[in-house]
Every structure is written in C-alpha cells, then in structure tokens.
Amino acid sequence: STMALLCDVLVKEVSELTGYDRVMVYKFHEDEHGEVISEYRTPDMEPYLGLHYPATDIPQASRFLFLKNRVRMICDCLATPVKVIQGKKWAQPLSLGGSILRAPHGCHALYMANMGSIASLVMAVTINEDEDEVKSDPSTGKRLWGLVVCHHTSSRFIPFPLRYACELLVQVFGIQINKEVELAAQIRESHILRIQTVLCDMLLRDSPVAIVTQSPNVMDLVKCDGAALYYKGQVWLLGITPTEEQIKNITQWLLKYHGSTKGLSTDSLMEAGYPGASELGDAVCGMAAVRISSKDVLFWFRSHTAKEIKWGGAKHDPVDSD
Known part of the structure; x- marks a missing residue:
C-alpha cells in the first residue's frame, strides 16, 4: 500500500x-x-x-x-x-x-x-x-x-x-x-530463515514426513500452489498437486533423466520434456524438485499463470501475417 x-x-x-x-x-x-x-x-x-x-x-x-x-x-x-549532416572526416556515424x-x-x-x-x-x-x-x-x-x-x-x-x-x-x-x-x-529473507530453522528442527527430531504434515510446512518456504513428498515409496500431498500416481511417475522420470543432479526447477514440465505433462491439466505447470536422498524427492508445484491478466498493446488477428 x-x-x-x-x-x-x-x-x-x-x-x-x-x-x-x-x-x-x-x-x-x-x-x-x-x-x-x-x-x-x-x-x-x-x-x-x-x-x-x-x-x-x-x-x-x-x-x-x-x-x-x-x-x-x-x-x-x-x-x-531532420537528418544530421556529419563531417566527412568522421568515419563512424554519430551516435544519437x-x-x-x-x-x-x-x-x-x-x-x-x-x-x-x-x-x-x-x-x-x-x-x-x-x-x-x-x-x-x-x-x-x-x-x-x-x-x-x-x-x-x-x-x-x-x-x-x-x-x-x-x-x-x-x-x-x-x-x-x-x-x-x-x-x-529483508522481510522475505527473515521469514524464510525462520521457516528454515523450524523445518530443520523438525528433520532433526522426526522423519522427513514432518515437514509436510506439521505446521509450518514446506509450502511456507516457497511461493507455490502445492507441495509433495515422495519418501520410501509413499507420497504425501499438500495443496494443488498431481495425483499420488502422477507423483510417482514424475519421480521415476526425474531420477532417470536428472539423477546426476540434486534436483530440477522449471517453469513448465512440458518444456522440460516430461512426457506426462499434458495429463496434469491446468492445475500444475511449473515445478521445483530436490532430492533428499538417492530415491526420495521433495516437490513444489505452481499452476499456470492467472488467466485474468488484461493484456494491452497491439491486437493481432490469428489470420493476419506478420
């Protein structure tokens, strides 16, 4: 304000x-x-x-x-x-x-x-x-x-x-x-540090499941629409996410094609090459994933950008040529 x-x-x-x-x-x-x-x-x-x-x-x-x-x-x-007339002795055009x-x-x-x-x-x-x-x-x-x-x-x-x-x-x-x-x-950084401290304390005292079942949780750490944890073959969901079966499929794809890295961040799973992206619908588009062990993964999801945005500028008819 x-x-x-x-x-x-x-x-x-x-x-x-x-x-x-x-x-x-x-x-x-x-x-x-x-x-x-x-x-x-x-x-x-x-x-x-x-x-x-x-x-x-x-x-x-x-x-x-x-x-x-x-x-x-x-x-x-x-x-x-009005043109600028330049002396012939200047080799390069004058920058305006x-x-x-x-x-x-x-x-x-x-x-x-x-x-x-x-x-x-x-x-x-x-x-x-x-x-x-x-x-x-x-x-x-x-x-x-x-x-x-x-x-x-x-x-x-x-x-x-x-x-x-x-x-x-x-x-x-x-x-x-x-x-x-x-x-x-500064406020955002302070908030993140505070949440990180609480979540780390949870991890030290409990299993990783605590960071998705208690409050605060991993959704408080990252601006997202949903989060999920794949841990020891089981799935925990928070907010707007793919289904449990879809999370398992994403995990398998992630470990197969991005197993050499600690994780993956993308604005679009479709553009990232995930074959099942079209089946996720409008609810899920972007994803950040972090491996917490060799086979366990923590996910954050974002939906498509809001469709209510009013765009200005030139109006183009689809049949018009550029």
Missing part, C-alpha cells in the same frame, strides 16, 4: 507540473513484461490502469538506453525527421543515443499514433543506484525498475527546467521505491 500511495502521488504531481493528458507508472515484472500500476488521466482518456504489456513492447536496447539517458521526450511523433532531440524510430512513432498519442515524455525509475555499473545479477547491480510514462493527444514540448524538475522528482521516487524493495526483501 505504501508503494501504491507513492505511485499515485507521483503521477498526480507530474501531471500538474507538465500538463500531459495521461501520466502512468509502468513497472517491470521478473519476466520483464510491464504493467501499468498507477495512472492519472483526463476523464476523456481510455484507462490503461491494470493493463499488462509483453516484454517485447520495450526492447532490451531501449531499456539499456534508459539506464544511460533517463529522460526521453517526443514532441510530435508525426513530425518529419544520448540526444534528447533524436527522432523516434518509425515503428515507435506508428505505435504512438495508433494509441492516439502524439507527444510523450518517458523517465526511467532505477534502483540500486549506489552501484557504478549494470551487473549481470539484477539483484545487486543498477536496475531499471520501471518507467514514468506521459502521453498527450497533441504536440507538446516541455522546457529543460521543467523536465529537470520532473527528473529530480522521479529520482526521489526511485530512492523511496528502492527502500521499499529492500525492506520487502
């Missing part, structure tokens, strides 16, 4: 400062798709709040540029681009990656026009700012958390002092978001 309040205050302030018809906070999820989590708009604008957009809507190259140049303004996506004046790519200009947006202002929200460079591990290096996106139905130019004020506001917002992200991570 603190994060939601921060977002709502930010979009209102940016809207009052700039006068754009629509201001949104666009958050990137772990799988890199985006979601509009806050919006301030004029009453005649179509609401985008709650819409999700595929990761391909904002390519990796664009995200990298946002880490280098945090503000991107397009005054009029329909304006004719850091320029506020560069014209939008033709595809992006068309995308904006199709949305009814002529002008835009986009500001990057970054976290882990104390890191000097972007690292391969997103949890430690500077990371693009999301974007503040402003749309206008007619051409609009925001002078530098006002843009700078907005950029400063977004930087302060990013600092607060960073604190919220760190606090959530």
